[in-house]
Amino acid sequence: MHTILCLETASTNCSVAIGREGEILGLKEDYSKNFSHAERLHIFIEEILKENNLTFKDLDAIAISEGPGSYTGLRIGVSAAKGLCYSLELPLIAVPTLTSLASQVKVDDETNNEFVIPMMDARRMEVYTAVYDAGGNQIEPVSAKILDENSYTSYLEKGKVHFIGSGVEKFEKICSHPNANFIREKLPSAKEMVKIAAMRYKNSDLEDVAYFVPYYLKDFIAG
Missing domain, CATH: 3.30.420.40 (ATPase, nucleotide binding domain)
Known part of the structure; x- marks a missing residue:
């Protein structure tokens, strides 16, 4: 074991x-x-x-x-x-x-019309995010996304979308779609x-200890 x-x-x-x-x-x-x-x-x-x-x-x-x-x-x-x-x-x-954060949401949807979108707060209206289907499969790659009122409309029109993470509150202020479920205060x-x-x-999916570095996604900006 x-x-x-x-x-x-x-x-x-x-x-x-x-x-x-x-x-x-x-x-x-x-x-x-x-x-x-x-x-x-x-x-x-x-x-x-x-x-x-x-x-x-x-x-x-x-x-x-x-x-x-x-x-x-x-x-x-x-x-x-x-x-x-x-x-x-x-x-x-x-x-x-983001995969770990998304897995906090348990979706029971046989029709696969639900989605999970984790959001890590970044600067201003920006979040680190990705999109997962009801089975936990990543269907959009990790990205730094600037939010607006039309963000994720294509998924919201298909079915319920669960938003989770430290970036949720900023999106909740500008998104009023009835299919949006905001899961607050989750890290x-x-x-x-x-x-x-x-x-x-x-699966022996291991890293090279000598060369591994964090996935920062964006360059560090001081201040």
Whole structure:
């Protein structure tokens, strides 16, 4: 049985989970509006191992949320993950942040006329986003999108669309379509990473620890 430590730092949620064979064993997170990764990430890692009677030697892989998201948060998480992989000689698994966020929405739609659109807040009216069908399949690639009142009209006309993430509130202010379902105050969590990481581990979908970098999507702009 494989045991994977999952780290989520792409948003203000500093989140750590332990998974075994795709089932979650434990979760530690600071679900707040303030960044606490530098202070809490390594503490959470030590605490979650201790609470589950595990040591670093019991781990088979490290999974990291790859982005897009906060530049600082991603750098902290990836640095921690790579450091653990080097020191413990463990493989690194990258989990797309938007895929993990979208998986928080459970859609039961046999006709496939529902969609899930995760949104990570960026600058002004911009969000990092992608589109997933009712089966969780990504049908539009990750992009940085500037929102307006006509955004996602093609999907909204087909059926219910679930919007989730830190960018939802800004879109809710300009979208009044009856098929729009806004799921507020949700951030990416290591909890949803567990199953995705397990699947990637089984498929040997691993990263090169030396060359892996976060998926920033856009160049960093100070200030």
